[in-house]
Amino acid sequence: MSNPVVHEANADTKLARSGPKKASTNISVSKYMAYTFLILLCVLWAIPVIFGITTSFRSQAEVVSSGFSLLPDNWIFDNYVTILQNTSTAPILRWLMNSVFIATMHTLLVIVVISITGYGYSRMNFKGRDTLFFTLLGISFFPGVVNLIPSYKIIDALGWVNTSWAMIIPGLAGMGNIFLVRQFMMGVPKDLDESARVDGAGDFRIYYSIILPLMKPVLIVCGLFSFTGSWNDFLWPVIVYTDVEKMPVTAGLLLLQDIYGNYRMIGQLMGSAILAIIPTLLLFLFAQKYFVQSINLNAGIKG
Amino acid sequence: MKKKSLTPYFFVGPHLILFIVFILLPTLYGIYASFTQWNLINDPVWVGLANYKTILFDAESTFYTQFMNGLKNTLIFVVLSVPILIVIPLMIAVSLEHKKVKMKNVIQSILYIPGLISISAAALIWSLIFNKQLGITNNVFGSETVWAANQPYAWLIIIVITVWGGVGGNMIIYRASISGVSKDLYESAEMDGAGPVRRFSSITLPSIRFPLIYTFVMTTAGAFNVFGQPLMMTDGGPRQSTTVLMMYIRQLAFGHGESIAGMASAMAVLLGLVILVISALQYYVMNRNAS
Numbered sequence: 001m002s003n004p005v006v007h008e009a010n011a012d013t014k015l016a017r018s019g020p021k022k023a024s025t026n027i028s029v030s031k032y033m034a035y036t037f038l039i040l041l042c043v044l045w046a047i048p049v050i051f052g053i054t055t056s057f058r059s060q061a062e063v064v065s066s067g068f069s070l071l072p073d074n075w076i077f078d079n080y081v082t083i084l085q086n087t088s089t090a091p092i093l094r095w096l097m098n099s100v101f102i103a104t105m106h107t108l109l110v111i112v113v114i115s116i117t118g119y120g121y122s123r124m125n126f127k128g129r130d131t132l133f134f135t136l137l138g139i140s141f142f143p144g145v146v147n148l149i150p151s152y153k154i155i156d157a158l159g160w161v162n163t164s165w166a167m168i169i170p171g172l173a174g175m176g177n178i179f180l181v182r183q184f185m186m187g188v189p190k191d192l193d194e195s196a197r198v199d200g201a202g203d204f205r206i207y208y209s210i211i212l213p214l215m216k217p218v219l220i221v222c223g224l225f226s227f228t229g230s231w232n233d234f235l236w237p238v239i240v241y242t243d244v245e246k247m248p249v250t251a252g253l254l255l256l257q258d259i260y261g262n263y264r265m266i267g268q269l270m271g272s273a274i275l276a277i278i279p280t281l282l283l284f285l286f287a288q289k290y291f292v293q294s295i296n297l298n299a300g301i302k303g
Numbered sequence: 304m305k306k307k308s309l310t311p312y313f314f315v316g317p318h319l320i321l322f323i324v325f326i327l328l329p330t331l332y333g334i335y336a337s338f339t340q341w342n343l344i345n346d347p348v349w350v351g352l353a354n355y356k357t358i359l360f361d362a363e364s365t366f367y368t369q370f371m372n373g374l375k376n377t378l379i380f381v382v383l384s385v386p387i388l389i390v391i392p393l394m395i396a397v398s399l400e401h402k403k404v405k406m407k408n409v410i411q412s413i414l415y416i417p418g419l420i421s422i423s424a425a426a427l428i429w430s431l432i433f434n435k436q437l438g439i440t441n442n443v444f445g446s447e448t449v450w451a452a453n454q455p456y457a458w459l460i461i462i463v464i465t466v467w468g469g470v471g472g473n474m475i476i477y478r479a480s481i482s483g484v485s486k487d488l489y490e491s492a493e494m495d496g497a498g499p500v501r502r503f504s505s506i507t508l509p510s511i512r513f514p515l516i517y518t519f520v521m522t523t524a525g526a527f528n529v530f531g532q533p534l535m536m537t538d539g540g541p542r543q544s545t546t547v548l549m550m551y552i553r554q555l556a557f558g559h560g561e562s563i564a565g566m567a568s569a570m571a572v573l574l575g576l577v578i579l580v581i582s583a584l585q586y587y588v589m590n591r592n593a594s
Contacts, residue, residue, distance in 0.1 A: 030499050034398035041395065042413045045467060049416070052428035063437060113318055120314030132315070136322055139330070143575035145528060145549070147329030149556045149564050150336065153343060154329060173325035178318065203310050232421035234531045235549070239557050253423035254535070263434055270431065273424040280419045288412065292475055 049277075056080070056270035063266045079267030083275070090259045092272050094245060095252040098164065100279065102248055103230040106168045110226040111219050113172050118181030118215065119207045123193060133182070140175040152239055162243040167230065177222040184218040185211070220290050228280050249276045336568035343562040354569035366566050369555075370573070373548035377574075380533075380547060381526040383458060384465050388522050389515075392470045396477035397503060411474070418471035422464075426535030429464045433536075457537045457545050465532050473518045480511040516589045520582050527578045548574050 051070060055063060056079055058072040066073065083092050121133045151170060152161075160166040192214070193206045201209075237251035244255070253276060260268045284291060337354060339347030358370045395414060399407050417425065432438045433450045440446045440456075450456035484507065492502050508515070530549040533539055539546030548570060555567035 028403070031401060031403040034401040034404050037394065038398050038404070038410050041391075042410055045414050045417060048425075048428050048432060048467065049420075051432065055431065113321070116314050117318040120311055124311045124314060126308070126311035129311070132319075136319075140322075140326060142330055143524070143528075143578040145552070145571045145578075146333040146568075146575040147326060148333070148552070148571060149343070149568055150329035150332035151325065152557070153332070154324065169321070170325040173318070173321040175322075203314070207314070228419055232419070234422050235528075235553070239553065250421045250423045253421070253427060256427065257430075263431065263437065266431060266437065269427050273427040276424040277420050280421075281416065284412075284416065284419055288408075291415070292411070 052270045053274055056267055056274050058267055060265060060267060076267075079271040080275075082265075083268050083271050089244070090252065090256055090272070091245065092249070092252065092275060095247055095249040096275060096279075098246065099231055099248040099250070099276075102164045102167045103227045103279075105164070106171060106230040107223050107227045109168065109172055110177060111223050114177045114181050114222055115212055115215055115219060116207065117178050118185060119203075119211050121178065122182045122185035123190075123206075123211060124203065137175050137179060148235075148239075155240060160240075162241055162246045164246070166240040167233065167237060167248065170236075171226070171230065177226070180222060181215060181218055185215065188214055220287075221293070224283065224287055224290055227283065231280050333568050334572055336565055337572045338569075339565045341562075341565040341568070343556065343564045347565060350565070354566050355573075358566070358569055358573065366555075366570075369551045370548070370570055372543060373546060373551040373570070374574075374577070376533075376543075376545055377527060377529060377547045377549070379458065380461065380465075380529050381523060383462050384469070384526050384529075385519070385523050387462070387466050388469050388473060388526075389519060391466065392473035392518075393477050395470065395474045396481050397507065399478060400481050411478070414474060415471035417468045420468060422468070422531035423535060425464055425468055426532070429460065429467075430536060433460050451537045452541045454541060454544055457541060461532045461536050461545060464536060465529075469522075473522065476514050476518055477511065480514040481507060484510040512589075516586060519589065520585050523585060524578050524582055527574065527581075 047070075054070055054072055057075045057077070059074065059076055059078065062073055083090065086092065087094070121129060155161055155166045155170070158165070160169075193210050196206050196210055231248075232250060233248075234250050237248050238254060241247040241251050244252070253272060256269055256272055257263075260266075260272075263269065336347055338349060338351060340350050340353075341347035354366075357364050357366050359367070361367050398404065399411065404410075430451070433440055433456075435441050435446075435449045440448075440450050448456060450460055488506050488510075489502055492506055497505070528549060529547050530553070533545045533547050534550060537545045539550055552567045552570050552574070555563045555570070
């Protein structure tokens, strides 16, 4: 980066920029264009969420009479009281608890599986290691739609239909996260684990006390995406769950249009949708930098 | 010595078992099932190419009609959604890279958040927004039609919710890639009198070629698997004009009445092949044009 030609170019641009006026008008015109575009998008993108939230605090009478408006005249909490008290046809608390259990268990197991497997494929030497890895990776590129129906049969054979295991376990087989962990570990120098090995430490010890802490950044990222992915999964739970008590919230919401009468109890519908959104939203607010940095890591590999 | 050679299998073994049980086996079985008559309960009965013949050539059969209609609608969705899901995130990323734009992280977060919302929650909110009596279509635009039940509005609302939820991921990939492009390139181009459009087409685009190919291929493959948006927003209507292939596959295999899983598997294999061929083509063409 520090070659003299580049420095020279830098110095030249500084001069050029302070000079002619045309360049700076160009910059301000393009600045306003960029701002207009971004702000317009932000407004369009935010309105549905805000509208959903505020509508969940309005009475049915108000929603029907006032047409489309962003803020309620009277803020009421009745909608939330109603949906939280429903424990039979649309037990939303139950669904949320199911989703929390599923997504948390899935995430923890993902972290265990990908760190152990990632260690195996990046730090251990055994015959055919890379051949095996790339064979699995290649197979996993085959479109998932083909294994959908037999996957249901397997879950059925295991007795997991209508249980949380149906959503916790199958996703652990994926190769994407292991690929990321392996890629990440290839960029980490081997000095630490090799000197530990010289000191007589075995693989389990090296994995647990040296590699696992080093993997933390990539594991956090994979964990966050596993959690949100599991929380928002839709097709699979719609297939696997018929028992209302056992569903995660995404599948449960599909039933709501019937239960709350095709937009005859709108506040309740919106309240349910908002409750289903809150956990991933909180996760994003607290761990925002990982969500963004994550894909950095991803793009670094692909580019 | 012998003990040492077994250790690696403790590390890669557990995942290998999971992979075999939940990916390899079901994929192979899915291909096998496509050559059978199967109701998900009894053992599949081998019928050779019969399912494929029906689906692809028997114009009298409802499976033929369903497959052709499902594939057509899936293709319409891909063609309508993918270009927008590439272009808008790219425009956002370029705008966010502008030196003078402030509050980049806030803007980025607002545009990213819908991607964290499940399709079922998003659809409940959007259906209200497009509701004839209560939403904006009537109250703001004065439209008298029920959008979810009339074309082209049915496609419009499916695309709107898809784009709303789908720009975030690609946006971040493009941002990361663009910020990795050397600033000196832009500055020397600016000195040579290249305008913003020229700089975008001769510096930005070539520099982010791999992320572009990657997102194009992945976004397209994802779009072929579309399911939740039409199911929740239009329920496949009006008159099955938004019923996508994934909905027919689910309906045949897991719908009411006896399962027709063999036929559904054949449709799934065909969809899988379409995805594979198109991904390969995209990769090949883009890679060749770029170099």
